[in-house]
Amino acid sequence: MSATMIKEFRLPDLGEGLTESEILSWKVAVGDTVSLNQVIAEVETAKAVVELPSPFAGVVKELHEQPGTVVEVGKPIVSFEVADDAGASPSGAQVSGGAQAGESTAAAAPAKREPNLVGYGAVLESSGRPARRTRNFAASVTGSVSASRPVSEPAEAPAAGLPDQTTGNGRPRSTPPVRKLAKDLGVELSAVRGTGTDGLITREDVLNFVGGDLAPVRHLTAVSDGAAVPDQASGGRGASRGEREVRSPIKGVRKAMAAAMVASAFTAPHATEFLTVDVTPTMDLLAKLKAGKAFSGHKLTPLTIVAKAVLIALRRNPALNSRWDEANQEVVQFNYVNLGIAAATPRGLTVPNIKDADTMSLLELSEALTGLTDSARAGKTAPAELSGGTISITNIGVFGIDAGTPILNSGEAAILAMGAVRKAPWEFQNEVALRQVMTLSLSFDHRLVDGEQGSRFLADVGAILAEPGMVLTMI
Template structure:
């Protein structure tokens, strides 16, 4: 008889309590192997691909795309012995202390408690959703006389219940299309076999019922459509605050209202830095990396911290202690489609310029792909944010929680500048350093900023590039 194994959502790092289902990589009836990617989830910090802990056939997807699910709750059921001999039911195995995620690469799940947690966030608030597997594409089912053991002990003798009392019938690709276009499936009448909602139904709804057309010009970018609910008059869209955006908001509020921020600003001539960048880009030793002003600014900040190590610190409220860090994990603020993330380069003070460039390139490409792991964003010391890429001169950045300082690098533009007693066109930028005034007084903050500016003005000051 079939052996149904539920796979519970694991904690993928740093005690995260929930995640959103972004994309299922499998469908009911698909064969899967151990460590094959089955789903992509979004945590409060990053996108993570989960591998299958079992080999077998996908029996049921328990959570649909866009829904949130708590860590420890089942998200998929896999038949590990389709048509085979009898085996121990999943619930019995769980009672014996087994966990569903022990074989996952790099992480596992915690042992379940005696009292099973009920499913929460099983459907988006905006619609009454059906199980992900639609009747029009049924998955291989067990013999009728042998009902499968369900993950919930109280329902072992009954077939799996739908996610909502009034399900909307639609295949996963159609559900994703509807979500991408901001169409509420519960408002549609399916024209497919058995009342199933088809792709044509969704497209027709977009053509006939899109109220935002009243106030948005055709062809305008509408990033709010993903998961948003449009008002009847089309003038507003409400989107739930989730994952990276929610985490960023919480962190920034906590930082802004717990650490007294002070910002010092200076302008500096970086013409020699721009010449250095041009030289490095033409150097064969740097042909495999991207050389940018952020790289040179990062090196300048590292050198400044080495000269003023007391700025690398953290305030411990619980113990009322200042924690001085004898290392530099330099964070790089990266804008991604899902919000701002700040991964950091571990032990950046130990890296030569070429290795620092490699680490910076890898860090930014991973962040923009949404693949940054939680560990890469922990234990930072200081951060750089290059707002100059947006043409902005300067700003007053907010500290990344747990850090003492953040450096903003403004746009590098040619401006009139007094050089050797003559006004010339020089490459100039503005630098802004925000710091925690509990840890860093005005003198220390100003010295660190001036040190960074001096190195960018004359990179030869940083003789130790290696």
């Protein structure tokens, strides 16, 4: 019989120092045989949904975390039984077993940053936990579990029969979404038994404490004083009047988006300008390009043309492709364009960007836009595609909206909203004609862009859309 060993796979840092991810689903079960790089789980970070490949070829021995659990980087999530000749453990994985099958011991956590699937993991403290970064959008989960103490000790001792599951400050160990859920349901976390790692109280623990097998989304009924309570049937007067509210936790992509929007709205002084343009020539050009051989089989939309117009206008108005560096008190001027495209997804708004979009031809830009939007809608956007943007476009026209005041993507100087293309009476060659018009809405950071610069940029984009031949005078 060939010798085997047990190896643990620890949750890796999935990009940019992220400290935690939520397990959305497992693609394998205990006892399954997996191959190297086979997708074993789907997790959600504050950036995107990511598929985790297996770092080993072997048999799944244990799944340490359940779907819906938020896991810190560096914590074990799955154990594998592998042949002992499988070689050195890959990044993100730790040997936790002996040389023979069934002989397993816990491995010590690494004492420094270890390379993993994407970049480097969070710095691990002496306790083995990743050192957490301070985040301005939510309270971080506090440090390690306090040392066990007798129940007879005063004050913050846990309830009888429960393990010590408090943090160093006496608060029961849980994540911000779980604490919010407990508050909404009127549950004291000190009374809940945590089934997570080291006594961590999970969402399922709270729901089970309230009343058994509840749905992931809790339905609530409004009461007379405006508070919300669990919708529970009761006989006679005062019985439930039906579902009036549906509550779901704010987490993952939506939580990160909300934090970024708040930071942007209350940090950068926004100014917004509007321009309505006769885009009939652009729509005619679009029809001709679609009918031609060069774009056969490619998706060409008004967004493609607007994106190209933005890239050309930026050459003449570079101030809109910059960033305000508050920490270093500098204005950063970008000599490249990573073009962000706002995308509405089931998990919230994301703004993936096309790297070096300014170097692309119209055909290449069309392909990049198609790939970007398809990935976003499928929830497969890579974390790297969600960072490093320099200017963004949001297409509100697809929802039938004409204009708006878009909020800047955090760290960028400008965002252009393109409205719906509508037929409307318009002055054309000294007469009134039915033309196709579009309204452009440009928001910009007034610290970086003054009114003249913003107006010239918007006028350039409008000029290109009104008469595509104007490009010859701009390049």
